[in-house]
Amino acid sequence: MTSHRCAEGGTAIDRTDTVGFTVDGRQYFGLAGDTLASALLANGVRVMGRSFKYHRPRGLMAFGVDEPNALFTVTTDGVREPNVRATEIEIFDGLAVESQNRWPSLDNDLMAINQLGGKALAAGFYYKTFMGPVIGPLKGTRFWMMCEHVIRRAAGLGRPGTAPDKSRYERINAFCDVLVIGGGLAGLKQAHEAAETGRHVIVCELEPRWGGAADGKKESEIRQIVESLESRPNVTLLTRTTVWGWYDGNMLAATERVSDHLKTAPEGAPRQRHWVIRAEHVALATGALERPIVFPGNDRPGVMLADAGRRYTETFGVLPGQHLAVFANNDSAYATAAALRHAGANVRAIVDVRPEIGAAAQRLADRAGGALKLGHAVVGTSGAKGLKSISVARYNHETRSFSGGAEEIETDCLLVSGGWSPVVHLASQAGANPVWDDALQAFLPPKPDAHWSVHGAAAGDLDFDHDLSPAPAPVFEIGHPGKAFVDFQHDVTADDVRLAHREGFRSVEHLKRYTTLGMATDQGKTSNVPGLAIMADALGKPIPDVGTTRFRPPYTAASLGSIAAERYGDLFPHRLTPMHDWHGDHGARMYAAGHWERPESYNRPGETVEQAYVREAKTVRSGAGLVDVSTLGKIDIQGPDAADFLNRVYTNGFAKLPVNKARYGLMLREDGFAMDDGTTWRLAENRFLITTTTANAGKVMSHLELCLDVHWPDMRVHVTSVTDQWAGAAIAGPKSRDVLAACVTGTDVGNDALPFMGIVHGAVSGVPVMICRLSFSGELAYEVYCGAHHGTHVWEALMAAGEPFAIAPYGLEALGTLRIEKGHVTAAEIDGRTTARDLHLDWMLSSKKPFVGSAMMNREGLTDQSRWTLVGVVSRSGEKLHGGSHVVAGDRDGPGPGLGHLTAMAFSPEINAYVGLALVEDGGNRIGQHLYATDPVRSGTHIPIEIVSQHMVDPKGERMHG
CATH class of the missing domain: 3.50.50.60 (FAD/NAD(P)-binding domain)
Structure with missing residues (x-):
């Protein structure tokens, strides 16, 4: 190839297979198995990058993830991925990359003139130069405002693209007894030892090959161990897999680069795979740098x-x-x-x-x-x-x-x-504080515990050959x-570190932020310890007394595409209900509701969202409608003390609730504010099922666990989140009982057998179901639950049974309309600032028992009669209201004093007007008053409204009790 390629040797390359690739449009050739770094080195290329600040020419420094200089942008079908290390790019025919942070070219970069800046470009120069007082009228931040655009264009390294990434990504949850991080000899030995005891082992190695930094003399031993592990069904071996995050409970995040090294991914293979691994024990064999x-x-x-x-x-x-x-x-x-x-x-x-x-x-x-x-x-x-x-x-x-x-x-x-620095990053993420070893002049992981261990060079066991x-x-x-440079990518020099000390930045965290030492894409893998040593010398202290900065995830870059995986392209990853595909097949407009993707409305051709939800709400009020409620939080409570536990966390009583009955309940925070409402079903003497609002499911679960772990650790109660185990469908409307009677077997659903808040067990189309008669819409209604994997089957059976009664599915917009008309609250009203009294739920505050929040709920500020309380509002002009609008006094010409805000709005087919719910100062005494809903920023509207009772439809509840 060139004079830099040895005549023989190279354990990773195939000398019979030549590979062509381009850098900045120029053609190069390497060998199969090369990285971009090794191929360019073989071609005699010396300059592979430009530094951040001075634009100094930089070449290869390292072999792997610690490389600070050789960063490139990989371009694939118009998609740009910047700041990829040449040491991690495996070449293939047609690979195209661009160099970065240079103009017009890598060899001739005009921005290299920055090197003439000398001390003027020292640490913090932009604050001192552009933020401080300047001659003439340009004082304070004015000069910065003038220069900011140019400075920001000059800053940064790679330039991301705007083309959508069409690659496919996957995510996977995995569980193991032992997770071994590092596929060098030390890690492979630990994996083999654990596998021989029958434990399930996962081994992750970030490079394409096993063996780590071991020299060729150990190749035979490494191959033997790998072959033994490959033959075992209890072992999963993952190369090209970087474990980059360690979180609570021995949960670790990893990225597997499945096909980044291939010109064309195999059919069905993703580009990358995001692993979430939960391990009983973690064995760190991450080596040393x-x-x-x-x-x-x-x-x-x-x-x-x-x-x-x-x-x-x-x-x-x-x-x-x-x-x-x-x-x-x-x-x-x-x-x-x-x-x-x-x-x-x-x-x-x-x-x-x-x-x-x-x-x-x-x-x-x-x-x-x-x-x-x-x-x-x-x-x-x-x-x-x-x-x-x-x-x-x-x-x-x-x-x-x-x-x-x-x-x-x-x-x-x-x-x-x-010298060598053991890789302590993951151990530090897990909360361990590194310990200085004077002999190695390096930080080591501290003494492990039962949940993790450290081996080989990562533990400071630098096993050099030749008795070195x-x-x-x-x-x-x-x-x-x-x-003299400490951080090569960010151009932090030894003089910058001493300057930071002279200017008072003497904490390592302050040093890091003032100089940007260790804040580049390599996260200080080569610069941290030398930087700390220079800082320690300036302080006149030993290195361990200066300490280290805290390492945080990710250990090395992780793509957002892999983390989002199947939900890639959305702003946030969303959870899907068991009936998700059915909704899409039947015209549902989906949108994000918290972490879930839910039907907004089932639009017919030519319908707007408003027309669709009004039609759906009318269907529920006049006949029967079906809505997916699988997203409600569901928590299983079991144990001898379960009833007593619920009595303590709910404001109303649950100890005497009969088996197969449900009750509406309210939870307060410890400070007396409302936290969540929902229903609790008593399924057996010592077993309950709590349902929570979709938005607060995680919060309620955490609250219950806190109560049991901290407040009442002696209570014999287990709480288990079962949200994903149950599919739920709510059928509502005056004909809902007829629909159930047509398809439910094994139980009667008549009024005597299934009264309001009653629970029965039966089957729908052969699938066991649990049915509770309760209502969020204000109509006669039932919630039907079955195992999640049967969700679509039961849903379709309910729809089929409802065809003679003109049943229709309805989405969140219609559901919101129905609950607004009825005056039922959600997280929009239970927003962390409201009390039970504000929401007219004080009838649920028991005076016969203490409960969480009871000691604080009667504070003077929480019982003030002038507090914002829940009311209904009706548009008097027929104009469309806007959620979040301010409720104000005043007149048509303009707003007066602010009195509250709208929490929700909809067009009500029952009232034939735009209506809403609002929190209004002294709302209970304002019924009948004419005020205004003003929204000057978003819509510029100022709409006359009338304050009415929040119970705008069926205030006595005759429909749902009928």
Whole structure:
């Protein structure tokens, strides 16, 4: 291929298969198995990126997710994915990428003029320059307002596209006994040990191959373990899978890159798959990352981490350079030097800050050849767009002093090793605080507990071959004049870190935000520890006393497409009811209701949404309608103390509720405000089913768990969310009983057998169902529940039974209309600011027992007669009302004092007018008053209204009790 490709070797490549790809429209060729990084390196490409601020030319530094420089935009069918590391892009025929953060080209970037800015572009320069006072009238923020557009265009790296992503994504939930993160030798051994005990094991490795950073000598052992694991049914092996988030309860998030490396995905295969893994035990075998050393000119293309140079040679058969030098503070770089010499490179020199090395390192130095310069340091580099030479001076690392003059050594590649940092990111996400290890000069994960463990290099067990010592000299920076970089992507220099200290930013979190150290796409994988060391030196403190910043998910970038998966394209992922497909097949307009996708209305050809919901509401009032209520929160309560528990969390009594009866209930927060309303069904002596509003299902579940875990841990009660286990359909209208009688078997549904709030068990079309007679519409109504997987079958049977009675499905708009006419409340009224009295639900406040919120509900502010209370409103002009409008006094010419707001509105076919519910100051005493609903910002309307009772239809409830 080129002079950079070795004549032999390369465990990942197929030398018989040439692959063509383009960068900025220019054609290149690599080998099957190459990454974009290795292919460009083999083609002699040195500049692969431009830095964020100074636009300095940058080349490859690392081998994997720690790469800070070589970022590209991948373009596929017009879709742009920016900031993808060249080290993670596997090439295929037709791959097209663009370089970033340059104009007009990567080799000739006019923005490189920023390098002349010097100290004027130091940390925080934009605040000081553009936000502070300026000569003349441009003071304060005025100058910033003038410059902001140009600054924002110059900032950033890759440019995202606007074309829709047509790729398919999947998500999967998985459960295992042991999750092993890392497919190196240490991780594979842990997986094998766990698998032999019969436990279900999942192993995730972010690279395409097993073995991690292990050298070729361990290839046979790795292959044997992998083959053994592949043969076991209790083991799932996932390559190209990055575990990027660790959350409560040992729940971890991962992204599997299923077909990113292929020109065309296999039929049915997604591009990426989002894994949510719940594990009993997590075994971290995430390895360690090599650190750079901070010295002047350390960012020049050709300066690379030492182990990255070894891995490019062994994995892809690519030499990082022809004439190499090595700069180190530890033994591991000597093995790299010897390996590259064996592969054909000319090792010009090994520079080590330590005055002495061990016998094993000395043997490797002899094999590598070249000058061995102990007690020396690299103090500078030269070369315009690639390394040409390094400057080396004698250095005493204990006194940090130099002696003698600098020596020039010609070299096109400098391999740097500043020690190793175990990957503690995931452990930190789980809440563990890293612990400093003085011998390794690195942070290690703390002592694990029963739920997780750490192994191999991640635990600080740096198992180097050749009897090499893993302990580095405590050297992070070579303090010599010149621009020395700590964070390569964000152009944070050692001087920036010291400037932050001088300006008072002495917390590591403040340092991070002021300098942007560690805030780039690599999240400080190469820069954090050197930056902390320089900060510690400025403070005159040991590194562990300075501490670390908190690592947060994601460990590395995760695409929004994979997280949204099947719901990709929506603003938010939505949950679907069991009858979702039926709704779509029958003309339903779907929209988001909380986390659910629900039918808005079933529009006939030519109908507007308003015309559809008015028709549907009329059908319910005159005959029968069917609505999907599967989204209601459903919580199963079981245990000897279940009745007593409900008595404590509800404002009204439940202890004496008979079996097979339901009761409407209200929950308060501890501060006395209303939290949620719903019904509770007593299914047996010690078993209840709570139904909650759709919006507050999660909140109520959390509240019940808090009460049991914190307030009353001795109560013998289990609460289980069963929302997804039950499909629900509410049938309402004066003919609803006739519909049920036509299809329900195994039980009578007449008034005597099934009175108001009664519960019966029977079957519909052979499917067991549970039926409760209750009403949200104000009409005679029933809720029918069955197992979720039978939901569509039961729904269709109910629709078929209702055909003689002209039954029709209805959506949320009609449901809202019916409940507004009846004066029933939802989360729109129970908004966290209202009390039971505000909602006229004080009849549910028991005076015979204490309950959550009872101690606080009678505070003076919550019983004030002038509070906003629930009322009905009717448009007096016939104009359409708008939810959220202010209710005000005044006249037709303009609004007066504000008195409240509309919580909901609809056109009422019963009243033949636009109506709504509102929370209005002293609302109970305003019945009959004429006020206005004003909406000056959105619609510009100012509509005359009349305040009426919230019970606008059937105030005595005769219909639903009939």
